[in-house]
Amino acid sequence: MKQICLYFEIHQPVHLKRYRFFDIGKDHYYYDDYENERAIRDTADNSYVPALRTILEMCQQNDNFKPVFALSGVAIEMLEQYAPEVIDLLQQIAETGKCEFLAEPYSHGLASIGNEESFKNEVARQAKRIKDLFGQTPQVLRNSNLIYNDEIGSIVAEMGYKGVITEGAKHILGWKSSHYVYTCASDHRLAVLLRDYKLSDDICLRFSDTSWSEYPLMADKFIDWIASSPEQEQVVTLGMELCAIGMFQRLDSHILDFLKALPACAAQRGLSFVGASDVIAANKPVDSIDVPYAMSWNDEERDLSGWLGNTMQREAYAKLYDEKFVGRILACKDRRIKQDWDRLQATNNFQYMTTKPQAVPMLRSFYESAFDAFTNYMNIVGDFTKRVNDMFSESVENDELNALYTQIANLGDELTVKTNEVSRLRARLEKYEGKEEAKEEAKPAKKSAAKKTTAKKAAKAETK
DSSP: OOEEEEEEEEOOOOOBOOOOGGGTTTOOOOBOHHHHHHHHHHHIIIIIHHHHHHHHHHHHHOTTOOOEEEEOHHHHHHHHHHOHHHHHHHHHHHHTTOOEEOBOOTTOSSHHHHOHHHHHHHHHHHHHHHHHHHSOOOOEEEOGGGOBOHHHHHHHHHTTOSEEEEEOOHHHHTTSOSSSOEEETTEEEEEEEEEOHHHHHHHHTTTTOTTSTTOSOOHHHHHHHHHTSOTTOOEEEEEEEGGGBTTTBOGGGTHHHHHHHHHHHHHHTTOEEOOHHHHHHHOOOOEEEOOOSOBOSSTTTTSSHHHHSSHHHHHHHHHHTOHHHHHHHHHOOOHHHHHHHHHHHOHHHHHTTOOSOOSSOOOOTTOSSHHHHHHHHHHHHHHHHHHHHTTSOTTOOHHHHHHHHHHHHHHHHHHHHHHHHHHHHHHHHHHHHHHHHHHHHHHHHHHHHHHHHHHHHHHHHHHO
């Protein structure tokens, strides 16, 4: 039976405020709180809340529907602050047992290509938040904007994940189809699921486009497209931002009606919506997929040029991911530093600096141009860099920082081991106490039985 893996990305950029050169060293708060609250409330009211209510209803009413969610840690923080009802709805969906949560970098940034240790640290922190909030330990990873190459695949496999979701880009697939499970070319332990960007974009980009030749798109037509693909093709992976429902495609376009009709139409054609880990468990990989250069789901090129395509972007990237600088951040324990680091890494900060022609007009926040975005961002990074460097002596070298970070990481691992050991011993103690209680409860019964036996013997003796 052909399977459909439908996942929704939930990420919210943190809007920076106007920050001038003369603010460096004086003002350490970088955010436009008013704009952040306005943007998140607008997205929650017009997209997240109605979409998640519909998805909750679909989970409750359909046995063949299991959505997948990928939340960045930064988005979780912002939603908890400005739209906690979104987290509540996600928790209700999790309680149905019919959804899956993916791992991804906490910042939704470029750490996977910028610094391996930072990438691992971010994924671990985000996975912990998912476990704490929704009771699931992610088994599959979705990198920021589906960024992936063979090197990233090896890192993800070493971290113990079963699979990764990335883009089914034409220049990578060639003659192959995205409707199969593949493995990472450099580590066959890792399964690779590829997003069908055409079918995904039919929903999130073209659904309400009256000039589109397939308008109006109905649920039965969409499912027929999937069902009519070659019988041997195993899985269709669909992925989009959750805000596509309600923001890119307005609610008055009947996008929610379309979504609600999908499970029933799929059931009629013998299809089902399943989780990413379910796909990996049920389907054997047909081949490895070779990705020597990083790809993403961004722009027509499906590469990194949207974030690193010009000199300004590359300079900002080099400044932010300087090896010694990152080492200092990983070694420090200052919560504000850590939070600022997460928010400054987000890919939208680099996208505002792009000079590439855009098929769809791009909103640059309050920036007037790519250069304006670069200048404002570098002023903030300048202050942030000064704050980080002031925490350490200039004589501290990379080796010392790495040793310090390794020591901190090892202490964390030891604490985890000890916590697990305590849990194991507590379980054994509870089991032992349960047996003792059972013994105590059994004693009166034994005494009662003994008394009855003695009484019977006495009665027999009297009869004789």
